[in-house]
Each structure stands twice: as structure tokens, then as C-alpha cells.
Amino acid sequence: xxxxxxxxxxxxxxxxxxxxxxxxxxxxxxxxxxxxxxxxxxxxxxxxxxxxxxxxxxxxxxxxxxxxxxxxxxxxxxxxxxxxxxxxxxxxxxxxxxxxxxxxxxxxxxxxxxxxxxxxxxxxxxxxxxxxxxxxxxxxxxxxxxxxxxxxxxxxxxxxxxxxxxxxxxxxxxxxxxxxxxxxxxxxxxxxxxxxxxxxxxxxxxxxxxxxxxxxxxxxxxxxxxxxxxxxxxxxxxxxxxxxxxxxxxxxxxxxxxxxxxxxxxxxxxxxxxxxxxxxxxxxxxxxxxxxxxxxxxxxxxxxxxxxxxxxxxxxxxxxxxxxxxxxxxxxxxxxxxxxxxxxxxxxxxxxxxxxxxxxxxxxxxxxxxxxxxxxxxxxxxxxxxxxxxxxxxxxxxxxxxxxxxxxxxxxxxxxxxxxxxxxxxxxxxxxxxxxxxxxxxxxxxxxxxxxxxxxxxxxxxxxxxxxxxxxxxxxxxxxxxxxxxxxx
Amino acid sequence: xxxxxxxxxxxxxxxxxxxxxxxxxxxxxxxxxxxxxxxxxxxxxxxxxxxxxxxxxxxxxxxxxxxxxxxxxxxxxxxxxxxxxxxxxxxxxxxxxxxxxxxxxxxxxxxxxxxxxxxxxxxxxxxxxxxxxxxxxxxxxxxxxxxxxxxxxxxxxxxxxxxxxxxxxxxxxxxxxxxxxxxxxxxxxxxxxxxxxxxxxxxxxxxxxxxxxxxxxxxxxxxxxxxxxxxxxxxxxxxxxxxxxxxxxxxxxxxxxxxxxxxxxxxxxxxxxxxxxxxxxxxxxxxxxxxxxxxxxxxxxxxxxxxxxxxxxxxxxxxxxxxxxxxxxxxxxxxxxxxxxxxxxxxxxxxxxxxxxxxxxxxxxxxxxxxxxxxxxxxxxxxxxxxxxxxxxxxxxxxxxxxxxxxxxxxxxxxxxxxxxxxxxxxxxxxxxxxxxxxxxxxxxxxxxxxxxxxxxxxxxxxxxxxxxxxxxxxxx
Numbered sequence: 001x002x003x004x005x006x007x008x009x010x011x012x013x014x015x016x017x018x019x020x021x022x023x024x025x026x027x028x029x030x031x032x033x034x035x036x037x038x039x040x041x042x043x044x045x046x047x048x049x050x051x052x053x054x055x056x057x058x059x060x061x062x063x064x065x066x067x068x069x070x071x072x073x074x075x076x077x078x079x080x081x082x083x084x085x086x087x088x089x090x091x092x093x094x095x096x097x098x099x100x101x102x103x104x105x106x107x108x109x110x111x112x113x114x115x116x117x118x119x120x121x122x123x124x125x126x127x128x129x130x131x132x133x134x135x136x137x138x139x140x141x142x143x144x145x146x147x148x149x150x151x152x153x154x155x156x157x158x159x160x161x162x163x164x165x166x167x168x169x170x171x172x173x174x175x176x177x178x179x180x181x182x183x184x185x186x187x188x189x190x191x192x193x194x195x196x197x198x199x200x201x202x203x204x205x206x207x208x209x210x211x212x213x214x215x216x217x218x219x220x221x222x223x224x225x226x227x228x229x230x231x232x233x234x235x236x237x238x239x240x241x242x243x244x245x246x247x248x249x250x251x252x253x254x255x256x257x258x259x260x261x262x263x264x265x266x267x268x269x270x271x272x273x274x275x276x277x278x279x280x281x282x283x284x285x286x287x288x289x290x291x292x293x294x295x296x297x298x299x300x301x302x303x304x305x306x307x308x309x310x311x312x313x314x315x316x317x318x319x320x321x322x323x324x325x326x327x328x329x330x331x332x333x334x335x336x337x338x339x340x341x342x343x344x345x346x347x348x349x350x351x352x353x354x355x356x357x358x359x360x361x362x363x364x365x366x367x368x369x370x371x372x373x374x375x376x377x378x379x380x381x382x383x384x385x386x387x388x389x390x391x392x393x394x395x396x397x398x399x400x401x402x403x404x405x406x407x408x409x410x411x412x413x414x415x416x417x418x419x420x421x422x423x424x425x426x427x428x429x430x431x432x433x434x435x436x437x438x439x440x441x442x443x444x445x446x447x448x449x450x451x452x453x454x455x456x457x458x459x460x461x462x463x464x465x466x467x468x469x470x471x472x473x474x475x476x477x478x479x480x481x482x483x484x485x486x487x488x489x
Numbered sequence: 490x491x492x493x494x495x496x497x498x499x500x501x502x503x504x505x506x507x508x509x510x511x512x513x514x515x516x517x518x519x520x521x522x523x524x525x526x527x528x529x530x531x532x533x534x535x536x537x538x539x540x541x542x543x544x545x546x547x548x549x550x551x552x553x554x555x556x557x558x559x560x561x562x563x564x565x566x567x568x569x570x571x572x573x574x575x576x577x578x579x580x581x582x583x584x585x586x587x588x589x590x591x592x593x594x595x596x597x598x599x600x601x602x603x604x605x606x607x608x609x610x611x612x613x614x615x616x617x618x619x620x621x622x623x624x625x626x627x628x629x630x631x632x633x634x635x636x637x638x639x640x641x642x643x644x645x646x647x648x649x650x651x652x653x654x655x656x657x658x659x660x661x662x663x664x665x666x667x668x669x670x671x672x673x674x675x676x677x678x679x680x681x682x683x684x685x686x687x688x689x690x691x692x693x694x695x696x697x698x699x700x701x702x703x704x705x706x707x708x709x710x711x712x713x714x715x716x717x718x719x720x721x722x723x724x725x726x727x728x729x730x731x732x733x734x735x736x737x738x739x740x741x742x743x744x745x746x747x748x749x750x751x752x753x754x755x756x757x758x759x760x761x762x763x764x765x766x767x768x769x770x771x772x773x774x775x776x777x778x779x780x781x782x783x784x785x786x787x788x789x790x791x792x793x794x795x796x797x798x799x800x801x802x803x804x805x806x807x808x809x810x811x812x813x814x815x816x817x818x819x820x821x822x823x824x825x826x827x828x829x830x831x832x833x834x835x836x837x838x839x840x841x842x843x844x845x846x847x848x849x850x851x852x853x854x855x856x857x858x859x860x861x862x863x864x865x866x867x868x869x870x871x872x873x874x875x876x877x878x879x880x881x882x883x884x885x886x887x888x889x890x891x892x893x894x895x896x897x898x899x900x901x902x903x904x905x906x907x908x909x910x911x912x913x914x915x916x917x918x919x920x921x922x923x924x925x926x927x928x929x930x931x932x933x934x935x936x937x938x939x940x941x942x943x944x945x946x947x948x949x950x951x952x953x954x955x956x957x958x959x960x961x962x963x964x965x966x
Contacts, residue, residue, distance in 0.1 A: 012773075012775060012801075012802075012803040012806075013705055013706075013736050013737060013738040013775055014640065014641060014705070014738055014775055014802065014803060014806050015803050015805065015806060016803070016805045016806060016809070018643075018705070019640050019641065019643075019806055019809065020639060020640055020641065020642055020643050020644070021643065021645070022645075023639065023640060023809045023812070023813060024809065026809070026812045026813060061593060063586065063587075063592050063593045064591075065586065065587040065589035065591040065592040066586030066587045066589075066592040066593065067587065068587055069587070071589055071591050076560050076561045077561055079560040079561065080557040080558075080560040080561035080564060081557075083553050083556045083557045083560055084553040084554055084556070084557035087557065087564075090569070092567075108542075108791070109540060109542060109543030110540075110541075110542035110543045110544065110545055110546070112542035112543075112547075112548055112791070113791050113792070114541075114542045114548050114787075114788060114789040114790060114791045114792060115540050115541075115542040115543040115790060115791050116538060116540050116543065116790045116791055117791060151628055151793070151817075151821070152817075152818060154817060154818060155817070158817075191639070191813075193645065310591075311591055312591040313591060313592060313593045313818070313819075314585070314589070314590050314591045314592050314593060314594065314819070314821065314822035314823075315590075315591060315821060315822070315823070316628065316793075316818075316819075316820075316821040335664070336668070338661065338664070339631075339635075339661055339664045339665050339668055340628075340629070340631060340632060340635070341629060341631060341661065341790075342790075342791065342793075343793075344628060344791070344792060344793040344821040344823070344824060345791035345792065345793075346560075346791075346792065346821065346823045347821060
């Protein structure tokens, strides 16, 4: 202490050097620097700064409502009734909505969605989820006790990864993830200090999964870590591929043979567009392969309220189902989820409505089915449109968007552009996307954020903007690409 | 069958198996009652968790009306909703992309709401500036706290990162610390003086802690859970000075800040006190303050809305903090909206104000009456005493077990207060938590009782407790 009693100046307790070193590796491209620049440009536009465009089109994030998709009326009605039960006396609400609301409220403490629920999620919702899964999978039973409601699928995915990450050095858990992948996985693995094991999807074959590639990547990984987990995203993000049944069977056989825990991210399960493509849940295929596999393979499947036809990202609703999890491990999972108290109740309630939607004969059915169909068919149309238009651009090659909500086209970049980017210390596709943003207002995510084969470049673009805006956007992109190619040739 | 037994060590070391036993039994008994297998009481009285609505308190009308309109904007055309409700819903919806609460928001929260929270903080602290850039909204204060722990705790280091935590502390926080791989350094609160915090005790704990780990953070819960104490201004100053001297990051959990009772009690935020302590300290001591919509008279635990305000964080670290906060997409939008309503409730003159103010006041009155009743009933009972409740939702009465009771528990290989709670549940249907879950001085025993419940429920609970306690003390005398 100095003479006048003042304490000596001290350095911070929490500095970049003293903080958890794992945090340094955390990166999340979907909301990274390009989005920050997009937000800045939006501000500038608002302030009247002149630009070669009038609005920023945020085709970077899978947010349907932000792009103008309407919520499903029935769902919102039930939520309003749950929130302000006085409305149960209001005859503007249909009876089936009221019944759903009453049922949900009865299962909440004090009949309020403001009460904590059990950390695994409201009982009756988990039962409804189990029934949904059973119906979807042609009668294969689902145990509500194996269902955990989560704060979006992301929460469930990270929780399972946390559970499975163990060991040190050479015995450290390795997690196999597709390249390209949804960066939640890479970010979480970095944060948890698990080893990321990349397996490449086959761009030439419509982003399909080759078992030989899985084998190669696994073999190589065994040199330096302990591979235990295999993550699959189906339908795929960012690639949009929908795995064939045969492929799913092959993956299951592979995981069983190599003693891997399978994580099946199925949040886009209703988003299937291409002819000849169909969603097959990993669980269904597993059980149809007989007890040799279905009694042994450890599987966790994930779903969410953010995608499909609902697009309710802001609710943070989701669930995971575990199959064949060791009971001791499951007990630990249950404890792990109890730390964060409980998932948001509105998300739980919404999940209940998704798995228990209006049935034929119910008052809300007509409107519901009309709205649902409209959303899904619009998406299918836009998926086709995107593929078609992008493939007319020399230097852009786009695989069919079989499902999910994105296109992930390959772009050919002139040598000069690549060099200029590298000189700036930027990934070439980031350089491209930044230029695109500045000149057209279109915000995409560079492929480098998702992973891609060395020397290839891509971007991820959502198919969510309304059809006419999408057409305009695709044509602007076409113009830009041609200009860019010319400029740097 | 499975190789998966060798799971994450950190997860494996979770404990507190007692939680399951009591809650599970309570659930079983509820089923037994439904099936008509029980005659000694007709329902389980649950005073185990800090859940206002579960305890029968109605949600605040204004809050639920705004939320309903946000869920279903068609209601904005309705005549049934007051004007201020509609105006607020419209403003909030316009802040959402596509005008829908179903859109993702900025990962640290909707800008307008962060601004509203920062203005609330400034008003609360008598003008001390607060910037929305230092505010991160998350799905509950617990989530925000865990992210701060993630920043602070170096779980791979051979020397564990240490966090000082009060004894008693609520159970799920201890779980969170263990999950992150932190070393827990307990400091005891002084029960005899109303659960006050003595810096000497902090000093002692820190000295001990330094022998086995690397202490970096000091966790404070003010107002306290489960203790119901509130720190005096002087106490807060002493703690801040201590943290400055010993180079500790302060984690100030202030979720009960609006639940303060008694004419002579006032809540002082750590931030406010810090700001008034001279520039050397006020510009250097690192502080994270937490608040949430789960407590206070809103009690919206299920909506999951909370925030952290960071003070004096190293700018370089801020960038990483931001990244950590953004990997989980965004906090639930409804929870964010509830925060806005908490930070900016109806004001005098607003159409909803009379109802709002009446609802809030009646909850406060109810809690005051309840604690009065508790003291009355306890004063007539041997072997149970309780420090006065100053703030929060719980009391943490001390049970003075006769030696015979201790012996009986030892034989059953259980903590005496856990065994007490199990029997209390079994025989009277009253569910409260045992002190052993929160930590307590050796050979002391407590129970935690939720007091923010309707008066008749409180009376019922106290009668059940009284009956059981008398019998218990008699049997073991």
C-alpha cells in the first residue's frame, strides 16, 4: 500500500494469458466477421449512406421467419393461451387449441409456463415425443425415459459431446465430423478440448458419404487420439444431401464394427425436396437391421423446433433420444442436464405441438395443413430454383439441394484473387464473400467456415428469402461472379 | 455391454445423490395419493424449490398479456388488451427480425432490450453509467454464470483453478463448478450474526485455498440463497477491497435483488458500491453481476431469461467472451422479452400500473406475513431456530438435534438433516431440502424452507412441520 492508502495498480485477474486456453480455439463462422460487417452496413444504409444496393440480404443464417416466413397459426394460438390463460374464455380461439393449452398447463407446476419443470423436460411432452417417434418410425417403440428435452438441438448436441469427451493426450476422445460441417460441432469440440476428426463428403457424388473415406479418416485418427464418436447431419448442413437408406445402413454397420457412438443430427427431417429422396431416421434403420445392431449400437438422435416447417428458432425448443446408452452413463447425463435447471418452457410446449399437431377432423386441421404444405412446397421450389440458376453461372457449380435449407455451391476463383486474399491474410472465399457483401449487399458464409477440401472454395447460401427476392439475389450473384472473374483474370 | 463406462471424469464426479432420493420419494408419494393408497394427508406440500408459480402465486398480468400478444400478434387487434400492453408488444415485435419472436436474435440479446436493462441498472444504481455492450443476455443467470466460469477455469492445468464460494450455497451452483473442473474453496457465513460475511473468514479460506489450488474468483450471492441475508454497504466495500488486494474476480449473483423486505433493509449492488470506491479500485476490480426473471415477484423461472453485466473486463478477453456467448445461437426470445418487462415495468399513469403494483405489493406483503408466522411458530418449538429473513425466498432454520438423533442418523449412514427431511416428507407430506445439500458447519444441521407461497399454504406447512418436529424431538430426547 502506498502512503496515501491507495492500493497499487494491478493487472487484470482475467487476461488472454490467464483465461481458459480452450476458449481461444472457439470460432463460429455463421455469426463471424462477415455478419458483423453486414450489420454495420445495415446501420450505414439506415443513416443514408449511398450504396450500390438498397438492403442487405442476410442469406447467411437458417432463420426462416427473419426472411418473411409466417409462423404456424395453431402453434402461436396455443402458446398465447398457455401464456395468458384468460384467453381460454375468448371464443376467437378454436377448441382444439384450447384443449392443447389446457393439457400443457396441467402438466406445469402451478399451471404456469413460468414454473421450473423437471430438468429432463415435462413428462407429458416427453411421452408425446416418444409417440411421435414411434409413429414416424413405423411402430418401433420409443421410451419417454430416453427422451431429453433440450434448449434447441445445439444444447443436446453439446451435452452429449461433453459426456463423451474424456482421456488425455493419445487417449483423448476423437469425434468424427463431416467436412463440410455445421460449425457448432467444430466450435464445441474446440471448447471441450476434444479431437476433431474430419471425414470428407464426396462433392462429385452429390455430397454423399463414402464408407472408405470414413475408414481412412478413422485409421489415421487412431494414431493420435481415441476415436469414439461419429456425427452425421442428415439432411445435411451445409450440403443439403439426404442420405440414402443404403448409406445409413452402411454407416450403422461401420459404427458398430468400429465401436463408435453415433450422433444423428436430424433437425431438417421434414425438409426433403428432391425426387427419389426420403428421410430415414437412423433409429428406424437401426431397428430394421435386427437385434445384432439394434441391441448394441449406441445412438443419440437430435431434433429441434427451429427448422422444418416451423422455423421457430427463437423458442429454443428441441429434444434428444438416446438408444442403448449404458444406464450408469445415462444417470450421469440426467445429472448433467440438471445443472442448467430446465429447458425453456415455451420451447418444450412448442415441441409438444410439433409432435402432436392438428389431426384430420380437428377444427384447426385445414388451416394447419395448408400452412405447412405452403412452407414446404415453397422451400422445394426455391431449392430447385437455386440449383438451376447457380448452375448457369460459369465458375459456379451447385449440387442439387436435396434437403435442409442451404445451397453450398463450389466457386472457381481466379489465381489473382486467391493471391490477393492470401496477401491480406484472408481465406479466398472470405475475400470473395466480403466483396460480394460490399458490392451487392448479399451476406453469405464462406465455405472456409464449414470446412472443404484443400484448394476448393465454396459459400453457403440459404434458400429462405421469398421466391422473388431469391431470384433477384441469385441473378445479382451471377452478375457479381462474372464481374469478379473478369476483374481478377 | 458398453465401452462407454469410461466417460468424462468431470461428469462422473457429480455427487449430491440425496437430491434424487427426496424428490423421487415426493413424486412416488404423489402417485400413491392419486391411487388412493394414502390417508394421513391428501397432498404433498412442496416447499423445496424457489418457484413462485409452482407455489400457487399467479403470474403478473401485464407480463403475460404482453407475452401473449408477442406470441400471437392477432391479439393486437383485440379490444381486450390494455393500450400499454399493445404498445409494448408492438415495440418489442418490431425489434425482432421479420416481426416474429421465432427469429434468432443477436447472440447477446436484442439490442433494445440490452439498452433497457442498462437503463434499469443505471436507475437502480443512482446514475452509475451502464453500457449495453457490457450486458449479455442468456437463458437464465445460471447459463451466464457458467460461461464466465468457462472463461475463468483452466481445467487442464495441473494446479486447479479455485473459486471461493459461501457456505451455505445453493446446490446446482456447486454442481456447475464441479462440472467445469474448478476447485471449490468454501468460506463460512456467520449464522449467529444473521449469516453475515466476515472478511476474516474470506482471508482464512483463501489462505487455505492457496495451498492446493490457484484461486481466481470470489463468488458472492447477495441477497443470499438459502440464507436470506443481505449484505450491508460496509460489508460489500470490505469484500471489494479484499478482492482488490488479493486479485480476485468477483462473481456477484444478485438474482434476489428485488426481493427485499423490512424498512431498514436496502439492496446495494456490487457495481454501485464499487463505483463509489475511488478510482484505483473502481477502475480495476473485475466484476460480473447476474440477474434474472426467475426471482422477484415475476417468478418466471420457466421462461429462462437472465443477464450478466461485466465491469472492468480486459478488452482482449471481451472478444473471446463474445465468441463464447455466440456459439449457442441466442437466448430464448420470450425470456428476453420478460427481461425487458422486468427492467421497465408499468409506471404510475400507465393503464396497467394499478393492477401491476397491487400484484407486486401483495407478493411482498405475503412473504413478510409468512416470515412473521415462521418466527412465531418456531419460537414455540424446541430445537429449531431461524435467523431473520431480510431478502430472498428462503429461510434456513437451524435444527438442534439431540445426541440420540445424531446417533440414529449415523447408524443409517445418512446426514441427520437429510433423514429428518425424508421422515418429514413421509409422515406429513411436507417437502423441504436438508442443509447438507448446501454445506454447513460441521455438526450443524438445517433445512431450507421456501417462503414465497400463499399464506394458507405456509400455515399448512408450518402446522405439518410443528407436528412432526414435536414428535421428533420427543422421540429422541
